[in-house]
Amino acid sequence: xDGRDLVRxxxxxxxLGFAQGLRAVGAAWRRRRADAAGLPPRGxxxxxxxxxxxxxxxxxxxxxxxxxRAELRIMVTVHGAVFWGWDGAGPEPSYALAGRCPEPDPxxxxxxxxxxxxxxxxxxxxxxxxxxxxxxxxxxGGVMLRRDLPPRWWEPVGGGPARWLQRSRVPAxxxxxxxxxRASGPRLRDGVYRLWNTDPGFAFGPGDDPLYITMPVxxxxxxxxTHLVFHDTSWDGTVTLREGEEGAGSGHDRAGACELRMxxxxxxxxxMVGTPARVLLAWASLTGAAAxxxxxxxxxxxxxxxxxxxxxxxxxxxxxxxxxxxxxxxxLDIDHFDEHQVFTVDExxxxxxSGLAEELRRDGVRLVSIVDPAVKASxxxxxYDSGTAEDVFVRDASGRVVRGxxxxxxxxxxDFTHARVRAWWGRWYEERLALGFSGFWHDxxxxxxxxxxxxxxxxxxxxHSLEGRGGDHREAHNVYALGMARAGYExxxxxxxxQRPFVFSRSGWAGMQRYGGTWSGDVATGWxxxxxxxxxxxxxxxxxxxxxxxxxxxxxxxxxxxxxxRWFQMAAYLPLFRTHASLRAGRREPWxxxxxxxxxxxxALVERRRLLPYFLxxxxxxxxxxxxxxxxxxxxxxEDRVLRDCEDAFLLGDCLLVAPVLDPGTDRRAVQLPRGRWxxxxxxxxxQGPGQVLVDAxxxxxxxxxxxGAVIPVRGADGGLELEVWAPARGRTGGGLxxxxxGEGWQEPEIERYVSRWEGRRVVVRREGExxxxxxxxxxxxxxxxxxxxRV
Numbered sequence: 108x109d110g111r112d113l114v115r116x117x118x119x120x121x122x123l124g125f126a127q128g129l130r131a132v133g134a135a136w137r138r139r140r141a142d143a144a145g146l147p148p149r150g151x152x153x154x155x156x157x158x159x160x161x162x163x164x165x166x167x168x169x170x171x172x173x174x175x176r177a178e179l180r181i182m183v184t185v186h187g188a189v190f191w192g193w194d195g196a197g198p199e200p201s202y203a204l205a206g207r208c209p210e211p212d213p214x215x216x217x218x219x220x221x222x223x224x225x226x227x228x229x230x231x232x233x234x235x236x237x238x239x240x241x242x243x244x245x246x247x248g249g250v251m252l253r254r255d256l257p258p259r260w261w262e263p264v265g266g267g268p269a270r271w272l273q274r275s276r277v278p279a280x281x282x283x284x285x286x287x288x289r290a291s292g293p294r295l296r297d298g299v300y301r302l303w304n305t306d307p308g309f310a311f312g313p314g315d316d317p318l319y320i321t322m323p324v325x326x327x328x329x330x331x332x333t334h335l336v337f338h339d340t341s342w343d344g345t346v347t348l349r350e351g352e353e354g355a356g357s358g359h360d361r362a363g364a365c366e367l368r369m370x371x372x373x374x375x376x377x378x379m380v381g382t383p384a385r386v387l388l389a390w391a392s393l394t395g396a397a398a399x400x401x402x403x404x405x406x407x408x409x410x411x412x413x414x415x416x417x418x419x420x421x422x423x424x425x426x427x428x429x430x431x432x433x434x435x436x437x438x439l440d441i442d443h444f445d446e447h448q449v450f451t452v453d454e455x456x457x458x459x460x461s462g463l464a465e466e467l468r469r470d471g472v473r474l475v476s477i478v479d480p481a482v483k484a485s486x487x488x489x490x491y492d493s494g495t496a497e498d499v500f501v502r503d504a505s506g507r508v509v510r511g512x513x514x515x516x517x518x519x520x521x522d523f524t525h526a527r528v529r530a531w532w533g534r535w536y537e538e539r540l541a542l543g544f545s546g547f548w549h550d551x552x553x554x555x556x557x558x559x560x561x562x563x564x565x566x567x568x569x570x571h572s573l574e575g576r577g578g579d580h581r582e583a584h585n586v587y588a589l590g591m592a593r594a595g596y597e598x599x600x601x602x603x604x605x606q607r608p609f610v611f612s613r614s615g616w617a618g619m620q621r622y623g624g625t626w627s628g629d630v631a632t633g634w635x636x637x638x639x640x641x642x643x644x645x646x647x648x649x650x651x652x653x654x655x656x657x658x659x660x661x662x663x664x665x666x667x668x669x670x671x672x673r674w675f676q677m678a679a680y681l682p683l684f685r686t687h688a689s690l691r692a693g694r695r696e697p698w699x700x701x702x703x704x705x706x707x708x709x710x711a712l713v714e715r716r717r718l719l720p721y722f723l724x725x726x727x728x729x730x731x732x733x734x735x736x737x738x739x740x741x742x743x744x745x746e747d748r749v750l751r752d753c754e755d756a757f758l759l760g761d762c763l764l765v766a767p768v769l770d771p772g773t774d775r776r777a778v779q780l781p782r783g784r785w786x787x788x789x790x791x792x793x794x795q796g797p798g799q800v801l802v803d804a805x806x807x808x809x810x811x812x813x814x815x816g817a818v819i820p821v822r823g824a825d826g827g828l829e830l831e832v833w834a835p836a837r838g839r840t841g842g843g844l845x846x847x848x849x850g851e852g853w854q855e856p857e858i859e860r861y862v863s864r865w866e867g868r869r870v871v872v873r874r875e876g877e878x879x880x881x882x883x884x885x886x887x888x889x890x891x892x893x894x895x896x897x898r899v
Contacts, residue, residue: 145568168211391733406435464543481513523590533598624654632661648735656683665693816841
């Protein structure tokens with residue numbers, strides 16, 4: 108043990124307590140010994156590049172191009188995405204893809220290029236391959252969007268996975284987004300970003316990286332077009348980004364750069380080109396439609412690590428009811444388990460949990476259970492005994508079950524990369540459903556195994572099924588939580604087929620939207636944490652994960668009344684609206700911050716409930732189109748460079764612009780407007796974009812602006828669906844989409860399309876359908892017009 112390990116060991120004993128701290132020291136040494144025995148030393152390596160071009164063989168949607176020391180396969184699919192893989196790598200097997208790889212596009216053909224290389228010409232892009240293996244993606248007009256230089260491999264002389272490096276160039280005006288959940292975003296500045304799902308072990312802020320969800324998914328936005336690139340390998344790696352610089356007319360532009368270094372896995376990638384909406388539609392077609400949350404999951408959730416008892420849960424719910432505050436769900440953390448053991452209940456503190464769940468449900472409040480993957484390694488624990496009998500736990504290179512350290516103490520971990528294990532785990536949710544739980548949040552599933560030093564996860568040498576292919580934790584780590592989410596989601600589909608499952612997960616990977624959403628994890632209490640939580644939601648949406656949200660108020664500290672309120676007001680417009688805090692943090696109930704905060708929080712809660720039909724519509728559109736609920740301001744105008752650099756406001760769907768207050772002492776803030784007319788929803792005042800305007804932001808509210816012409820489904824005073832219509836600008840039309848939803852089942856309601864326009868001195872709203880144009884079947888309320896005009 109070196110000096111640094113000794114210091115970390117002492118800190119672990121101090122922070123975790125003597126007994127758990129000593130276990131963490133032991134776990135760190137077990138992990139180190141396991142990797143020393145199970146991972147061969149890397150030793151000497153041979154470097155390799157593709158070499159000179161030899162020949163090309165056309166094939167469906169593209170073909171194979173062979174070089175002196177490598178070969179490249181290219182295929183354009185019917186969805187307009189292009190795949191390429193080196194050294195025989197194909198699209199499958201893949202944890203990201205939903206089902207089988209899409210069919211090749213028969214219109215895309217491989218043909219000789221003028222410089223001695225080859226190219227594939229497709230409808231939305233051209234892919235040109237040089238004589239030495241550079242791959243360039245161009246617009247149909249020939250503008251370069253991305254140029255991958257010839258890759259480089261380092262192969263162990265004695266065999267084993269090859270490391271590889273891929274350097275790329277993008278236009279000087281391009282901006283980078285994505286890479287999963289990044290606290291420093293949503294726009295990713297120059298720097299190194301690691302691709303290894305990580306529990307930081309502390310409350311994080313904007314400067315901390317990596318976090319719980321990393322994905323090799325980039326959205327690159329440039330004047331010519333937007334493209335999404337996905338490198339389909341789950342191994343550890345880094346992405347180094349450098350934004351370009353334009354020469355201000357001098358012609359000396361410096362291209363933007365991306366360098367991807369991976370410790371193993373195939374070198375294969377997918378690229379989609381077009382508008383942001385088009386590339387995310389193609390991404391969703393490839394990786395799967397987003398899970399549709401039940402209606403109650405789009406309401407307000409209250410959680411805490413440390414409710415402690417049924418009485419405390421009842422007290423909190425009664426507090427909401429007595430004050431007339433809407434509440435839709437209560438989440439129970441690990442303290443409701445029996446000694447932190449998953450799929451158990453502490454019967455002393457929660458003696459009648461099923462009765463509590465039934466009581467809450469009668470009042471319209473659902474109960475949500477935490478679920479951790481760590482299983483206490485103790486005979487007599489039903490999950491451990493069952494898992495041992497069915498051989499479901501991760502083993503080491505010598506065949507012994509790997510022991511880690513979780514909240515219940517010494518723990519073992521299911522291998523979620525095996526279909527049989529996923530089915531076994533999914534059946535355990537029957538115990539939760541029988542207790543009355545309606546939803547589930549997966550925690551600690553990076554996976555986290557406490558250690559005093561080194562990585563807080565399973566040994567890299569731990570063996571996994573990987574769907575029968577076999578491999579170790581170096582490849583399985585980043586997809587572990589994805590497999591757990593799949594197990595829970597598919598188990599719930601079997602156990603309660605008439606209900607839409609509600610699952611959200613702290614960790615995950617590309618394609619996780621198929622099974623649910625995520626939350627911020629342990630974001631730090633403070634104004635920087637507030638900014639980081641918005642970055643996470645926006646960045647994840649651009650990676651195809653539309654449902655997410657932060658711990659309102661931050662996880663660890665005691666927010667000031669102002670900070671709590673501003674966080675609460677922002678979260679009321681995010682998909683997952685949840686207050687949550689640590690065992691040792693301050694309270695998060697709105698009434699704990701004084702009467703003024705309580706009244707302003709009430710306004711936010713009531714508005715969230717009023718907007719529930721709009722959130723349900725956005726959920727259905729996310730499922731059908733891949734478009735996130737929360738979108739950057741440049742969503743509809745990616746060519747607008749000013750909007751590309753704006754990170755302190757967002758669009759909620761197409762209709763609303765939300766400008767949260769992210770700094771203390773603010774009662775007025777600048778808002779960058781996209782093109783068109785926008786109405787302040789509180790005052791009705793109209794502003795004209797594009798441009799920057801100053802908008803009032805008193806403590807009672809944050810600025811929310813509606814797009815002129817918008818038709819927004821809202822909850823009316825009688826509880827029914829109503830259309831809120833904001834008057835279009837004179838001479839222009841507006842509109843909106845509405846998806847009426849019953850709330851929980853699997854019906855696929857028809858999308859209702861509405862158009863708004865001026866006819867004389869009246870605003871007319873019509874529904875457009877296959878049968879023509881007709882009157883709306885819902886009440887209409889017009890906003891944004893002067894008295895005496897504009898009646899519908």
